[in-house]
Amino acid sequence: MDMDSLFNFIDTFNGETHGTTDYYKETIYIVKDGEFFTPLSYLKKKVEGFDEDLLLKQGYIYDSLELIGDERFSSWYEKQFSRKLKRSHAKKTLFLHLPDNKMIFDAIETVNKSYETLRSQKILFNGKKLPVQLGEWYAKCIFGLMQKKSTSQRGFDFYIGEKRVEVKVHWGDHTSPKGVKVRKSLVDLSDYVVVIYLARNLMIREVCFLDSDFVMRKFSGKGHTVFLKDSDIVSYFFSKSSKHGDKVANANALMKYALPNLAMNLAESFGNQ
Template identity: 55%
Template sequence: MKNLVEQSAKEFSSQSHGSSDYWQDSVYVLGENEEEYIPLSFLIKNKNEVKDIKDLQSQGYTISSLTYLELDKFDDWYQNVFNRKLTQKAKKSIDIVHLPDAKEIFKAVEIVNQVYRILKDHKVLVNGKNLPVQLGEWYAKIILGLYQKKSTSQRGFDFFTDAGKKVEVKTHWHDITSPKGVKLKKSLIEMSDYTVVMYISKNFMIRDILLLDSDFVLRKFATKGHTIFLKDSDIATYFFSKSSKHYDKIFNKSMLLKFSSPDLALKIDENTKD
């Protein structure tokens, strides 16, 4: 799939398409480099191997808003290929499908784990929250096929399913969960359709995943306060390690297995065999 996409993007980018309507598309696929793209609709129309975006996501591709990726050369590519300037309004509505290098990311996770241990042992590292949170969100995006779009609020970026449902992603970074449970902001759950908790071990590998309807979370666990606590004892049966109910939400099984703990990978592999 990678070779097909890159070759198609190279061919498309080498020609002018100013007389076509592809300049109106809102989803483009990144090719071999940041100077080569192809409209997703063109790829689907001309390549039998790609029937919809899920065919790409199942092969490791993920989708992010153009403003999130900050691809500076996209504007020039757009103008060269379509003979028109990309407006700021149009730019905000464009999504880019791209293929992360899983091998390089896996090696980086291992290196980061080693560095964190050294810094922690020497009392240099006190708060390592930012990296684990973003890594957990990336795991959720690549594994569950979530779209990451710039938020209209001050939160930065929000996550959505391919059906446009809003997802609240929470990262819990620890080898075990506190008896109090995972703390969620009630207001954020109220604004979402689904709630996903990524349980990340101290070595940055996924030890479990929780996916629940936000309405269920509010109905079952909400209190009068502004926070919700999800205790393992209350939600254990919904974990991916315990239940296959939401396995149909897994867009990329290979990435899930690659970044999961051995125990979780074994259980998921056994329960998802064709």
Template identity: 75%
Template sequence: MDMDKFNSAVEAFNATTHGSTDYYQDDVFIMLEEEKYAPLSYLKKKVENFQADFLIETGFIYDSFELVGQDNFQDWYEKQFSRKLKRSQAKKILFLHLPDNKKIFDAIETVNKCYETLRDQRILFNGKKLPVQLGEWYAKCIFGLMQEKSTSQRGFDFTLGDKRVEVKVQWGDATSPKGVKLRKSLVDLSDYVIIIYMAKNFMIREVCFLDSSYVSRKFASKGHTVFLKDSEINSYFFSRSAKHKDKVVNSNALMKYSLPNFAMKLTENFEK
């Protein structure tokens, strides 16, 4: 297949609108890096010896529109075909596109170097996700937790003096409406529950320190899972209460790794 003719065909499709055609029914669209699209059926007609398998062999990959989003596609679709993109159609659409492998490789190298630094500084120890391990490290720094190898399959246990601590890391700029998910058995085995709410940029956006007995009593569950909704525990958030400020042993770490807005609230509450 001639790739120059392939690229020219995609360009030609984007040079005009196609409201009178049935190309809007296609489930697979070729996507070029310039964010130009063309239906697969169109390219099969216009490009001699066109084969999707050949594109895949050269590095193209499939991605679901529902998965990757691709913000400008809906506008492009509606302009090209003079019709709304129905939800039922959007759920079926796939993109066949060529990733920027150089950018990906460079990013992997950067992430690897970052991971090496975090391992050297004894922040990362095992195969847990970076946000989880980083959040646990924040908890260790802020509250002076001890982290010991567990005799169970959990990996490591956290302790504060002679008290066992369950540390939960919630990564994201907002908490799920369901709340923070905890395993009831782990809450029952611990004395305290510490929740580190970490923003997507890896900075702390909130901290919550709870007595495990309070969690077990207030959030009694018939199942194996406890969900802590923000609205039900926000009176214990560090941004709102200094109730557990005596548990903080390293306030500098807390301030240093917090988002600016959260740090300001900490200053207000912890100075009361």
């Protein structure tokens, strides 16, 4: 797929209005420069060899309009299609866009330095929220996850296609002997379980991708919680196994945000992707 052709057709689409077409029904839009939106179905028709997976491989990620909000899109939609964006449609709308990875990488370094200062001054003791959200963002980038509004009260769920993914984030240079805690009910509702292990400096120290059926079979003890101990799942760590390497949509993101030791271990499997 020629990216110049893709961008040219995005410009072409945005160069005129489309109020007489059915493109207003589209739920996935490719975004250029943060302000030019184009329906996925239009680009599939126009761009020769269009490949959604290639965009993911090059660093594009899915984001939900419901999650991130975007007043610019609402205005664009109304101008393009001569109709208001309905709330019901907005809930289903996804963007496929390219984040500024250099800016993000620099910000992570800055945040890490700030965390170290606050920890040394005994101000910060619990940094759960930022690491969890950052780890989920890593998972979105690496596996090309779609994030959709949950039908329950949980907020947003992750998907690979139609398969639901439970994402857990562990922050720390070492895992607790008890393992990573996961609610059994959420595993049961999912097809896959992804664990992103973040080092204290907020970089990825390990990744584990598991089939939910395997987790339920192996860890289906009493209680409502599953504990994923390193010793039980180490053979599924990305540093040890390429079993689920085919699930990686963007190997560059995995290598970019991995600790050096992990990146070296992954180089043979993902270095040429």
